[in-house]
Amino acid sequence: MALLAVNKLTKAFGGLVALNNFVLEMEKGELVGLIGPNGAGKTTVFNLLTGLYQPTSGSIVFEGRDLRGRHPHQITKMGIARTFQNIRLFGNLSVLDNVKIAHQVVINYGLIPAFLRVPPFYRREAEIENAALELLEIFDLKKYAHEKAKNLPYGEQRRLEITRALATKPKLLLLDEPAAGMNPQETHDLLELIKWIRDEFDLTIILIEHDMSLVMNLCERVLVLDYGSLIAEGTPQEIQQNPRVIEAYLGDEEVAAWEE
Amino acid sequence: MKKYFSTIIICLVLAVFFVAVQLGINSGFISGYWVTNLYLVGINIILAASLNLINGFTGEFSLGHAGFMAVGAYSSAIITANLGLPFPLAVIVGMLAAAITGLLVGLPTLRLRGDYLAIATLGFGEIVRVVLMNIDYVGGASGLMGIPAMVNWPLIFFSVVLSLLLIRNFICSSHGRACLSVRENDLAAQMMGVNITYYKVLAFVIGASLAGLAGVLYAHYYTVLQPREFSFMLTFDVLVMVMVGGLGSLTGSVVGAVLITIASAFLQAIPELRMVIYAALLILSAVFRPQGLLGEKEVSLKILQKLGGVLNGTVGSKQAH
Amino acid sequence: MPDLLQQLLNGLSQGSIYALIAVGYTMIYGIIQLINFAHGDVIMVGAYVALGCALMGLGLIPSLAIAMLTCAILGVIIERVAYRRVRPVSRLAALTSAIGVSLFLEYTMMYFLGADIRTFPAGFFPERTYSLLGVTINNKDLLVLGTTLVLVIILQYIIYRTRTGKAMRAVSFDGQAAQLMGVNVNSTVAITFFIGSAMAAAAGLLYGIYFNTVQPLMGLMPGLKAFIAAVLGGIGSVPGAMLGGILLGMTESLVAGFGGSMYRDAVAFIILILVLLIRPTGLLGKGVQEKV
Numbered sequence: 001m002a003l004l005a006v007n008k009l010t011k012a013f014g015g016l017v018a019l020n021n022f023v024l025e026m027e028k029g030e031l032v033g034l035i036g037p038n039g040a041g042k043t044t045v046f047n048l049l050t051g052l053y054q055p056t057s058g059s060i061v062f063e064g065r066d067l068r069g070r071h072p073h074q075i076t077k078m079g080i081a082r083t084f085q086n087i088r089l090f091g092n093l094s095v096l097d098n099v100k101i102a103h104q105v106v107i108n109y110g111l112i113p114a115f116l117r118v119p120p121f122y123r124r125e126a127e128i129e130n131a132a133l134e135l136l137e138i139f140d141l142k143k144y145a146h147e148k149a150k151n152l153p154y155g156e157q158r159r160l161e162i163t164r165a166l167a168t169k170p171k172l173l174l175l176d177e178p179a180a181g182m183n184p185q186e187t188h189d190l191l192e193l194i195k196w197i198r199d200e201f202d203l204t205i206i207l208i209e210h211d212m213s214l215v216m217n218l219c220e221r222v223l224v225l226d227y228g229s230l231i232a233e234g235t236p237q238e239i240q241q242n243p244r245v246i247e248a249y250l251g252d253e254e255v256a257a258w259e260e
Numbered sequence: 261m262k263k264y265f266s267t268i269i270i271c272l273v274l275a276v277f278f279v280a281v282q283l284g285i286n287s288g289f290i291s292g293y294w295v296t297n298l299y300l301v302g303i304n305i306i307l308a309a310s311l312n313l314i315n316g317f318t319g320e321f322s323l324g325h326a327g328f329m330a331v332g333a334y335s336s337a338i339i340t341a342n343l344g345l346p347f348p349l350a351v352i353v354g355m356l357a358a359a360i361t362g363l364l365v366g367l368p369t370l371r372l373r374g375d376y377l378a379i380a381t382l383g384f385g386e387i388v389r390v391v392l393m394n395i396d397y398v399g400g401a402s403g404l405m406g407i408p409a410m411v412n413w414p415l416i417f418f419s420v421v422l423s424l425l426l427i428r429n430f431i432c433s434s435h436g437r438a439c440l441s442v443r444e445n446d447l448a449a450q451m452m453g454v455n456i457t458y459y460k461v462l463a464f465v466i467g468a469s470l471a472g473l474a475g476v477l478y479a480h481y482y483t484v485l486q487p488r489e490f491s492f493m494l495t496f497d498v499l500v501m502v503m504v505g506g507l508g509s510l511t512g513s514v515v516g517a518v519l520i521t522i523a524s525a526f527l528q529a530i531p532e533l534r535m536v537i538y539a540a541l542l543i544l545s546a547v548f549r550p551q552g553l554l555g556e557k558e559v560s561l562k563i564l565q566k567l568g569g570v571l572n573g574t575v576g577s578k579q580a581h
Numbered sequence: 582m583p584d585l586l587q588q589l590l591n592g593l594s595q596g597s598i599y600a601l602i603a604v605g606y607t608m609i610y611g612i613i614q615l616i617n618f619a620h621g622d623v624i625m626v627g628a629y630v631a632l633g634c635a636l637m638g639l640g641l642i643p644s645l646a647i648a649m650l651t652c653a654i655l656g657v658i659i660e661r662v663a664y665r666r667v668r669p670v671s672r673l674a675a676l677t678s679a680i681g682v683s684l685f686l687e688y689t690m691m692y693f694l695g696a697d698i699r700t701f702p703a704g705f706f707p708e709r710t711y712s713l714l715g716v717t718i719n720n721k722d723l724l725v726l727g728t729t730l731v732l733v734i735i736l737q738y739i740i741y742r743t744r745t746g747k748a749m750r751a752v753s754f755d756g757q758a759a760q761l762m763g764v765n766v767n768s769t770v771a772i773t774f775f776i777g778s779a780m781a782a783a784a785g786l787l788y789g790i791y792f793n794t795v796q797p798l799m800g801l802m803p804g805l806k807a808f809i810a811a812v813l814g815g816i817g818s819v820p821g822a823m824l825g826g827i828l829l830g831m832t833e834s835l836v837a838g839f840g841g842s843m844y845r846d847a848v849a850f851i852i853l854i855l856v857l858l859i860r861p862t863g864l865l866g867k868g869v870q871e872k873v
């Protein structure tokens with residue numbers, strides 16, 4: 001059975017159809033790229049998958065369970081996590097707290113232990129903290145654990161977003177333009193990082209990205225959206241030679257990136 | 261040892277303070293006028309800290325504190341004055357009634373943006389007043405009298421300490437962190453599995469029930485209740501305390517409540533001018549210090565930790581807190 | 582039947598006043614997403630200024646003009662001093678500042694002029710009543726309805742037929758994009774406060790005459806209710822504010838007229854809760870989803 005089965009997914013805002021009959025099946029462990037010009041509906045796909053938007057029609061089935069009508073926090077608990085195109089950290093909280101909050105999906109305790117500080121409180125708190133610190137260590141962020149998240153350098157903030165998403169122990173990770181604003185060296189490091197976390201954390205990943213070198217080097221399969229519709233799907237090589245894709249991108253700023 | 265050091269210091273300071281004040285009251289060294297103000301400080305600390313939980317820590321904007329206080333005050337007074345039941349039951353009923361009211365107001369409004377909550381809670385406070393004025397069972401506009409005097413220094417002291425402890429424990433738990441994440445970025449909070457409506461309502465209900473507790477104390481100190489005492493002015497005073505103390509700082513709320521209550525005592529003779537000054541203070545702090553005058557810092561804890569560091573000979577080394 | 586008509590007429594007048602206030606609220610909210618708590622108190626200042634003019638022997642029209650101009654300038658000053666700096670920093674701080682301004686105006690007025698209820702001098706607007714189909718029509722009703730109608734027509738003209746109005750619509754649609762297109766956002770916001778506050782001043786004068794009351798806290802309740810009217814109509818929508826104001830006025834008048842006078846003030850807040858539960862975007866509002 002497929003991990004994720006999206007069928008004829010459509011989202012309309014009033015008269016504007018942001019996404020039209022989107023279809024996607026993903027097996028466990030796959031790494032799929034989602035590309036397309038600005039406004040093509042890529043982020044809408046993520047917003048639908050994570051429950052921020054409710055679909056106008058169509059279905060999303062994750063591990064055999066329908067996601068329609070579920071709240072975002074419930075979907076996170078089921079194992080879908082994401083990062084944001086424009087970084088959305090808890091800026092005034094410490095780096096450690098950012099990760100702890102995410103990990104609370106996995107380990108938590110009731111209100112009574114919280115108010116009265118009875119034993120489960122200390123045990124679980126320690127578990128949450130250790131797990132968070134361990135994760136920060138892996139991503140080389142432990143040294144910032146007590147810094148406010150908003151004070152981190154840009155690249156580190158991006159990495160913290162990924163760390164935080166992983167703290168929810170997802171099965172499916174949605175990365176929304178993780179390389180935005182990064183220089184080539186940072187992008188290269190990111191590529192290695194994504195490859196590594198997929199194996200290490202046993203993940204299935206969907207990646208939205210404008211940086212074609214990243215998408216083509218990383219993804220096994222690429223989907224191309226234009227004006228809300230899927231116009232192509234295939235291996236990076238197939239996509240690169242697809243005339244419809246090239247046409248969609250023509251006149252767009254990505255043409256330059258395309259020809260690299 | 262080091263871990264418990266600040267706790268021990270705080271307990272010692274509190275114990276000394278408690279005993280000293282009790283002796284001062286017994287010996288008549290603290291006059292009746294200042295005893296009243298002392299109790300008011302206590303009630304205001306509870307109000308400010310609980311409003312801060314909603315406005316400062318969770319990032320919502322409630323203006324309903326006078327209303328919740330009135331619900332707590334009147335419902336507890338019914339228990340003791342009208343029904344003649346024991347005071348501890350009145351405390352429970354007062355807090356519970358305020359909490360339930362908070363739930364009813366919060367559920368529909370908290371799903372939406374913070375500023376709708378401001379209007380809805382403001383309106384709620386006005387409705388509570390109008391309704392109370394029209395219920396003869398609780399004395400209507402002329403007020404409810406004959407409430408037994410139950411409030412003394414130990415009751416005020418332990419109510420304040422317990423309230424602060426409960427709020428502190430809540431904030432420094434996974435649930436408190438969830439509330440903070442709602443304030444910081446509610447969208448990201450949802451994506452991290454935080455049920456934001458639940459936590460907004462939870463913080464709101466806890467805040468409301470503690471305002472109810474403040475109302476219980478108020479009712480059983482003054483022994484007379486009148487609806488007009490629970491006007492928007494009361495909420496406004498608490499808001500000024502929270503802003504002066506700093507949004508998101510518990511110790512700040514304590515400082516703000518103390519300062520504003522004392523200032524109000526001195527400015528009693530010129531009520532209009534007092535409001536003009538407070539209003540100007542509120543504008544100035546909002547414009548120049550949006551996090552409140554003292555900001556987010558937990559004042560005394562930091563100082564005590566430093567003090568602990570000094571006494572332990574670990575000056576300069578940054579403690580991994 | 583005449584009873585019902587009478588209630589509806591009273592509601593229409595009351596509702597027109599709400600509508601005038603609500604228009605200012607909704608314009609300001611539409612453009613900077615801030616509940617201008619001080620808006621209600623601008624009404625009060627407008628009523629006092631008009632009262633001052635009346636006591637100096639000026640007629641209705643000059644008094645109205647002076648009150649509107651004074652409050653328009655006051656509105657611009659409020660925005661400049663209390664909101665502009667804090668708006669981009671924190672919504673909650675801006676809201677706090679707005680509450681501060683509201684109480685500042687109320688109690689400054691109370692400090693200087695006292696809390697006494699004042700009334701317009703008898704000759705300022707001589708009352709006349711007419712009877713039609715068993716309904717008593719007061720010329721106050723006609724004054725309120727007429728003034729509201731004229732002001733609303735002028736407002737519609739400004740918003741939809743002038744460059745300024747175009748800029749206002751652009752900023753309220755997307756402030757950043759408007760700025761990139763060369764719209765001066767700060768001055769557009771200032772103009773919005775100018776117009777909205779002038780409308781509030783007119784509402785203040787009408788309210789003062791209609792209820793024969795001028796006092797420092799007179800703006801509090803009408804202000805709150807007008808905001809609710811704006812929410813009911815769909816916040817950000819000028820026609821919505823008009824509709825919401827009149828609907829609210831009529832509902833209140835009916836509730837008061839048919840035995841529930843003590844719950845008259847509660848009606849508005851119950852409507853608010855209902856709107857938030859059933860249709861948070863209001864009757865004529867458009868749903869906006871946050872861009873992720």
